Amino acid sequence: MADVAKLAGVSGQTVSRVVNGNDRVTAATRLKVESAMRQLGYRANIAARALATGRFGTIGVVMFNLNAVLNVRIVEAVVSQAQAHGYSVSVAVVDAPTEKDVRAAVRGLTDRAVDGVIVIEARVLDTPHLRLPEEVPLVIADSRAGYKHPTFGMDEAVGARAAVDHLLGLGHATVHHVAGPAGSNPAQRRRAAWQRQLKRSGRAVPPPVVGDWSPRSGYEAAHRLLTSDDVSAVFAANDQMAVGVLRAAEELGRRVPHDLSVVGFDDLDVAPFLSPPLTTVRQDLETVGRRCVNHLIAQIEEPSKAATSQATSRFVRPELIVRASTAPPRHA
Amino acid sequence: MADVAKLAGVSGQTVSRVVNGNDRVTAATRLKVESAMRQLGYRANIAARALATGRFGTIGVVMFNLNAVLNVRIVEAVVSQAQAHGYSVSVAVVDAPTEKDVRAAVRGLTDRAVDGVIVIEARVLDTPHLRLPEEVPLVIADSRAGYKHPTFGMDEAVGARAAVDHLLGLGHATVHHVAGPAGSNPAQRRRAAWQRQLKRSGRAVPPPVVGDWSPRSGYEAAHRLLTSDDVSAVFAANDQMAVGVLRAAEELGRRVPHDLSVVGFDDLDVAPFLSPPLTTVRQDLETVGRRCVNHLIAQIEEPSKAATSQATSRFVRPELIVRASTAPPRHA
DNA sequence: GAAATACATGTTAGCGGAAACACGAGGTAG
DNA sequence: CTACCTCGTGTTTCCGCTAACATGTATTTC
Numbered sequence: 001m002a003d004v005a006k007l008a009g010v011s012g013q014t015v016s017r018v019v020n021g022n023d024r025v026t027a028a029t030r031l032k033v034e035s036a037m038r039q040l041g042y043r044a045n046i047a048a049r050a051l052a053t054g055r056f057g058t059i060g061v062v063m064f065n066l067n068a069v070l071n072v073r074i075v076e077a078v079v080s081q082a083q084a085h086g087y088s089v090s091v092a093v094v095d096a097p098t099e100k101d102v103r104a105a106v107r108g109l110t111d112r113a114v115d116g117v118i119v120i121e122a123r124v125l126d127t128p129h130l131r132l133p134e135e136v137p138l139v140i141a142d143s144r145a146g147y148k149h150p151t152f153g154m155d156e157a158v159g160a161r162a163a164v165d166h167l168l169g170l171g172h173a174t175v176h177h178v179a180g181p182a183g184s185n186p187a188q189r190r191r192a193a194w195q196r197q198l199k200r201s202g203r204a205v206p207p208p209v210v211g212d213w214s215p216r217s218g219y220e221a222a223h224r225l226l227t228s229d230d231v232s233a234v235f236a237a238n239d240q241m242a243v244g245v246l247r248a249a250e251e252l253g254r255r256v257p258h259d260l261s262v263v264g265f266d267d268l269d270v271a272p273f274l275s276p277p278l279t280t281v282r283q284d285l286e287t288v289g290r291r292c293v294n295h296l297i298a299q300i301e302e303p304s305k306a307a308t309s310q311a312t313s314r315f316v317r318p319e320l321i322v323r324a325s326t327a328p329p330r331h332a
Numbered sequence: 333m334a335d336v337a338k339l340a341g342v343s344g345q346t347v348s349r350v351v352n353g354n355d356r357v358t359a360a361t362r363l364k365v366e367s368a369m370r371q372l373g374y375r376a377n378i379a380a381r382a383l384a385t386g387r388f389g390t391i392g393v394v395m396f397n398l399n400a401v402l403n404v405r406i407v408e409a410v411v412s413q414a415q416a417h418g419y420s421v422s423v424a425v426v427d428a429p430t431e432k433d434v435r436a437a438v439r440g441l442t443d444r445a446v447d448g449v450i451v452i453e454a455r456v457l458d459t460p461h462l463r464l465p466e467e468v469p470l471v472i473a474d475s476r477a478g479y480k481h482p483t484f485g486m487d488e489a490v491g492a493r494a495a496v497d498h499l500l501g502l503g504h505a506t507v508h509h510v511a512g513p514a515g516s517n518p519a520q521r522r523r524a525a526w527q528r529q530l531k532r533s534g535r536a537v538p539p540p541v542v543g544d545w546s547p548r549s550g551y552e553a554a555h556r557l558l559t560s561d562d563v564s565a566v567f568a569a570n571d572q573m574a575v576g577v578l579r580a581a582e583e584l585g586r587r588v589p590h591d592l593s594v595v596g597f598d599d600l601d602v603a604p605f606l607s608p609p610l611t612t613v614r615q616d617l618e619t620v621g622r623r624c625v626n627h628l629i630a631q632i633e634e635p636s637k638a639a640t641s642q643a644t645s646r647f648v649r650p651e652l653i654v655r656a657s658t659a660p661p662r663h664a
Numbered sequence: 665g666a667a668a669t670a671c672a673t674g675t676t677a678g679c680g681g682a683a684a685c686a687c688g689a690g691g692t693a694g
Numbered sequence: 695c696t697a698c699c700t701c702g703t704g705t706t707t708c709c710g711c712t713a714a715c716a717t718g719t720a721t722t723t724c
Contacts, residue, residue, distance in 0.1 A: 051377070051383050079424070091420075091423055092411070
């Protein structure tokens with residue numbers, strides 16, 4: 001910077017002003033400085049600026065698993081939205097679903113210089129209420145309200161309910177459930193909503209089979225489930241397990257949807273092209289990601305407003321996409 | 333830091349020494365300092381350290397699209413490997429596939445304080461040879477050698493060749509191809525290898541149908557392709573398009589694999605559970621990601637070696653997974 | 665036309681750490 | 695017993711930038 005200043009014949013401070021947008025610099029000086037910067041290939045040192053200002057221009061994202069379809073979509077939206085606002089994104093993956101680990105990840109990130117953190121909360125932790133460092137603006141992406149931090153997510157319950165209602169509406173006596181792993185929050189909520197909705201409708205609640213999100217687990221679950229003849233409708237907690245269910249049904253000679261209706265969750269891009277095309281629940285995770293970023297940046301840049309927004313939480317409504325994997329039951 | 337030093341009754345420098353691992357500090361002083369740090373909840377300021385050392389402890393990843401299955405898997409591996417080495421990861425997504433944009437992203441990242449950059453190169457750029465800033469250690473994840481930077485990737489050609497050979501070996505006269513989009517490097521290479529292998533085997537090279545990686549495009553491509561009766565084998569450039577092909581085949585009454593053999597690429601986790609289970613090419617992208625990180629960190633931490641390693645490039649061999657979507661042709 | 669005002673720029677003083685060097689106290693060698 | 699290390703620790707200085715204040719020069723105001 002000193003070199004630029006010398007070449008342009010101005011003080012370092014003026015260079016700084018030019019770099020940081022127009023404070024009050026004459027057009028002439030600005031041009032001189034800019035030309036000098038170009039000649040010298042000057043690039044600001046972020047570390048120095050961060051040291052001086054306490055701002056980093058970076059958002060951290062903490063999550064358990066990048067591979068989960070759900071998370072990737074959120075992260076992608078977060079990255080693009082953050083970039084649009086001039087922030088970069090640092091990603092941290094947490095191994096164990098313990099509060100301690102999450103906290104460590106958040107701290108690691110804040111140590112690493114982020115202005116704010118988004119935690120994608122998809123795992124049941126060892127502690128009921130996640131407590132996180134308060135030193136830094138923090139937003140949670142999850143489908144549950146009740147955190148001390150602003151939370152954005154999708155309304156899992158609405159989605160699960162829609163799936164159940166759809167199947168009951170077709171005339172099925174009840175709906176069986178292939179649940180996600182016990183350690184997953186979305187899995188728990190989808191399962192709870194499924195159960196609640198069956199009860200509310202006065203139907204029998206068959207014991208759910210628990211999978212682990214993988215197609216294989218759905219396949220195995222279906223093999224167990226379909227030993228009984230009176231299973232006519234299955235709601236899988238995600239599309240991948242639904243694929244396994246479809247496969248198992250085919251192997252067992254149950255035609256979908258004539259002998260068996262299947263509903264998934266997530267609307268994978270392959271869902272419309274499975275055989276048969278899968279009825280499923282679509283969630284607008286891009287909006288979730290964008291909301292997280294917007295809110296976080298607002299907190300970062302206007303800390304005054306943070307207090308009022310503490311309680312914020314908004315949930316995207318999922319949408320049931322009816323395709324060919326569901327139909328009225330055989331004997332209806 | 334000053335507070336810690338005062339509380340522990342030592343100088344700031346000693347605190348610094350304790351924080352940065354054991355230089356030469358007495359066990360006693362170390363304990364005093366550590367206890368003081370704990371009492372005060374001391375956390376190092378990364379920006380200050382970066383300013384003083386010129387090191388950031390962060391790796392940048394530049395890519396075009398986080399959502400592509402391929403990229404996510406690499407990024408996930410990169411993040412976990414980087415974390416294992418004490419680095420954090422900053423992610424940048426580039427919109428337009430131009431050299432200018434990539435360069436801008438890399439610069440943005442280095443401005444933003446990274447010690448090294450990994451570029452996941454999956455798009456055909458406007459310029460034949462990507463030229464990137466040399467100021468920072470940089471590794472490219474791509475399936476092509478010939479960059480000025482170390483490159484790690486998978487050998488797409490081997491995978492495509494294996495697919496073709498498998499189908500020819502079953503007795504098919506030739507193999508049709510549903511290609512990925514023209515702007516994609518992997519798509520180009522898979523297509524080129526497919527074509528070359530057909531030629532080398534003295535077979536007719538039918539015109540490929542170009543898709544865009546999406547299941548829908550595979551579906552549409554197959555609808556066009558299957559108007560002709562003598563299509564007995566299709567090699568889709570990725571699994572998602574293969575799913576579309578399977579769907580189209582079913583709609584058109586072609587039984588897979590009896591009437592039509594289909595091979596995909598990527599080995600999605602649902603591939604084994606499609607109907608029929610999809611023969612496909614599996615790539616070890618985790619290894620690719622790990623290698624990128626390892627090499628990059630080596631460059632960062634031992635710049636002396638960087639020179640020798642400039643030429644490095646290693647490619648993971650993909651593996652053909654034979655499942656039920658391929659069989660000898662009908663009239664064989 | 666003198667004083668008040670606005671505005672463009674320069675000066676000073678850190679931000680929080682880490683190199684580089686300085687220093688004193690023990691240990692070692694001859 | 696002295697000269698010389700070695701080792702633990704403290705001092706100084708600087709990393710590159712920006713906030714806050716200081717300065718000086720046009721411009722306005724009555």
